[in-house]
Amino acid sequence: MRNIMRKAERMSNILPNPNERPSVLVHVADNVKALRRDASLSQEALAKASGVSRRMLVGIESGDTNVSLATLDRIAAGLGVTFADLVRAPATGDLSRIDVVAWAGPHPDSRGTLLASTPARRQAELWHWSLGPGERYDAEPDAEGWHDMVYVIEGRLTLLLDGQSLSIESGGFHVFKSDRPFSYCNQGETRVRFIRSVVN
Structure with missing residues (x-):
């Protein structure tokens, strides 16, 4: 059962290979950091609001942690924003257009x-x-x-x-x-x- 759960967690991550660092992880890092600061939240406060560990948030904000789509959903809820707000390229003109690979x-x-x-x-x-x-x-x-x-x-x-x-x-x-x-x-x-x- 534990192996099945690990496989499921791996499959729902943005990328299966932790050595790869796609642009979406950079977008997520920049967006989470900016949105957290705009909301005047510390990493500890966001961890509490989202149910995501502070350690995970530190890794996400540094762009070094491969994160599951479900974890991004929890962070978005903690920030009061949408999943799309976390993965879109910063400063895009058309806010409805995202066009990023969010899972591979x-x-x-x-x-x-x-x-x-x-x-x-x-x-x-x-x-x-x-x-x-x-x-x-x-x-x-x-x-x-x-x-x-x-x-x-x-x-x-x-x-x-x-x-x-x-x-x-x-x-x-x-x-x-x-x-x-x-x-x-x-x-x-x-x-x-x-x-x-x-x-x-």
Whole structure:
């Protein structure tokens, strides 16, 4: 069980290789630091507000720590901002356009790119994802009220949800409440590409 949990945590990190330092980690470092200071919060105060350890925050602000998407969600909530506010390039003119790789798997064809974010009841995000053969992304549950909408562009996507496996062929889609653990999997031999909208 412990090995499975470690794998899930690794898979939900921005990058699986801690030696790589993508631009999104630099954006996150700069944004967390600036937003924390704008809110007049110490690292200790933000750690308490977000439920993320101060040690983790120090690593994130230095740009040296690979962080999970769920941890970024908690930090965003602690700062009263959105996930997109943490990963976008600072000083971008178009605030809805993000276009950053926010997750990458070990296979070179596996990545999740946050394309855009716009206000909904609380927030909406548009992602472009690809998964190489045998790759999977294990998601942690979102808070109540969040939904995932997925549209498959290429290949066949397998969605694991509530102990069930659902195959979505190219041109197909599925909408579901994301307040439970779920996984996106490529069980085939060719790349899978899909559009993912996350809405609250």
